[in-house]
Amino acid sequence: MTGLADARVSGPEMMDKAEPLLQALINDDDWLPEPFATPHPEHYCQYLLHCDPLERFSLVSFVWMPGQCTPIHDHRTWGLIGLLHGQERCTEYEHSADGDSLVEKGARLIGPGDIDRVSPWERDIHRVENSGNSVAISIHLYGANIGTRERFFYDAGGKACTFISGYTGNVAPNLWA
Numbered sequence: 001m002t003g004l005a006d007a008r009v010s011g012p013e014m015m016d017k018a019e020p021l022l023q024a025l026i027n028d029d030d031w032l033p034e035p036f037a038t039p040h041p042e043h044y045c046q047y048l049l050h051c052d053p054l055e056r057f058s059l060v061s062f063v064w065m066p067g068q069c070t071p072i073h074d075h076r077t078w079g080l081i082g083l084l085h086g087q088e089r090c091t092e093y094e095h096s097a098d099g100d101s102l103v104e105k106g107a108r109l110i111g112p113g114d115i116d117r118v119s120p121w122e123r124d125i126h127r128v129e130n131s132g133n134s135v136a137i138s139i140h141l142y143g144a145n146i147g148t149r150e151r152f153f154y155d156a157g158g159k160a161c162t163f164i165s166g167y168t169g170n171v172a173p174n175l176w177a
Contacts, residue, residue: 005056011078011119011143019080019115022141026082026113036061039135044068045168048147055145064136069129071153072102077143078119083110086136090116093125101158125154
C-alpha cells in the first residue's frame with residue numbers, strides 16, 4: 001500500500017490496485033489479534049490496525065454484534081471493505097431530487113471473502129449493519145486516516161451533520177511496522 005500511495009495514483013485506480021491486497025488479507029482469518037476482534041455489547045467497534053505515517057491510508061477492523069449498525073454516513077474518501085466473518089448489510093442512499101432528504105437506493109449483503117467499495121464517486125452515503133446472527137468482522141482500507149477525518153452522518157430528515165469517528169480504545173498499533 002505504501003508503494004501505491006507513493007505512486008500517487010488516482011482514487012479509482014488506487015481502489016482497483018489495492019483490492020487484491022485486501023483480498024489476500026481477508027482470505028486468511030487467523031492473523032487478527034484478539035484485542036482487535038473483540039465486540040462490545042452496546043455498539044460496534046472500530047479498531048485502528050495501521051495508519052500510514054503520512055495518513056494517506058488506514059486499515060481498520062470493524063467488529064459487530066448481531067443487529068448493531070452505523071448511522072447513515074459518508075466517508076469523503078475511497079474505501080474498500082472486506083468481510084472476514086459473519087454477514088453485513090449495506091443500505092445505500094442518495095439525495096432526493098429536491099436535495100431536501102435522502103432516498104433509499106437499495107441494499108446488498110456482504111459475506112465472508114466479499115469486498116465492497118465506497119467513495120465520493122460511487123456509493124458513499126450508506127448505513128451498515130450486522131444482519132447475521134453471529135459476530136461480524138470486516139477489514140476496512142481507507143484513503144485517509146478515517147478516524148480523524150471530518151465527514152457527515154445524516155439525520156432522519158437527510159440533514160448532514162459533521163462528525164469525526166475516532167477509534168475504539170486507546171491502542172494505536174502498527175501491525176505491519
